Amino acid sequence: MVSLAEIRAERPGAFTHACPTRTVLDHVMSRWGVLVLCTLGEGTRRWSELRREVDGISEKMLGQTLRILVADGLVERESLPTVPPHVDYRLTPRGRELVDHMLPLLAWIGDNADAMLVASRG
Amino acid sequence: MVSLAEIRAERPGAFTHACPTRTVLDHVMSRWGVLVLCTLGEGTRRWSELRREVDGISEKMLGQTLRILVADGLVERESLPTVPPHVDYRLTPRGRELVDHMLPLLAWIGDNADAMLVASRG
DNA sequence: CGGTATCCGCTTCGATACTG
DNA sequence: CAGTATCGAAGCGGATACCG
Numbered sequence A, B: 001m002v003s004l005a006e007i008r009a010e011r012p013g014a015f016t017h018a019c020p021t022r023t024v025l026d027h028v029m030s031r032w033g034v035l036v037l038c039t040l041g042e043g044t045r046r047w048s049e050l051r052r053e054v055d056g057i058s059e060k061m062l063g064q065t066l067r068i069l070v071a072d073g074l075v076e077r078e079s080l081p082t083v084p085p086h087v088d089y090r091l092t093p094r095g096r097e098l099v100d101h102m103l104p105l106l107a108w109i110g111d112n113a114d115a116m117l118v119a120s121r122g
Numbered sequence C: 001c002g003g004t005a006t007c008c009g010c011t012t013c014g015a016t017a018c019t020g
Numbered sequence D: 001c002a003g004t005a006t007c008g009a010a011g012c013g014g015a016t017a018c019c020g
Helices: A004-010 A020-028 A033-040 A047-053 A059-071 A093-120 B004-010 B020-028 B033-040 B047-053 B059-071 B093-120
Strands: A075-080 A086-091 B075-080 B086-091
Touching (some): A033 A093, B020 B033, B033 B093, B086 B093
Antiparallel strands (some): B075 B086
């Protein structure tokens, strides 16, 4: 069983204000980051497919989110020199690892969301 | 191996815009929600302990976050009728389950954060 | 000690329009 | 098709002050 204390035993100051882990946490746990990553967990997707499958995301947020995830080395962008343009996004091996850790969490939420919102009546 | 498609096979429309799962995702993956939950994963904490241990959180955000987590049935609040007041917060069984799913993710971030930020030079 | 209320800047975000 | 630019609205979040 892992705990915050154990994480901090190996990495003192993990998840404190100025720690790099905090930056990564913010990228990865962001409103749209989770959904884009898990959608790419299904396989390679084009811009327009992501726009459609990540329900509710705006073009601006999709672009911003993808740029961050690419910069973090979680997502890979491939632009095919065709007309009209064709751009593919897919997970890197590191991104794949991350998504494999995120999906059980999403599955849990899927199983428990209703009970939780009943508890809070909203 | 779990996937988004499998989650949606059991629960059509999971994580679409109007779905309850989306609300829960926002609560749970929020900037401070993750950190408060994982800190409570260490054991019962008082308000002032949380304020100190969740590095960088303001009183406003701590109050707001705790109210949401209590309403969602993830955290339990116990107010002891002493002078001066003494209030304990602890995970509910459901909160415990959630944290157990979150910690491996945090551990992964702890192990990979540096490599990721090197990749992005920021 | 354990909060709540108010103010306010600053970022986030969505809509729209436009470009290669 | 795959984005970027711009703008206004909303709300996130911190500081401060105050209450039980």
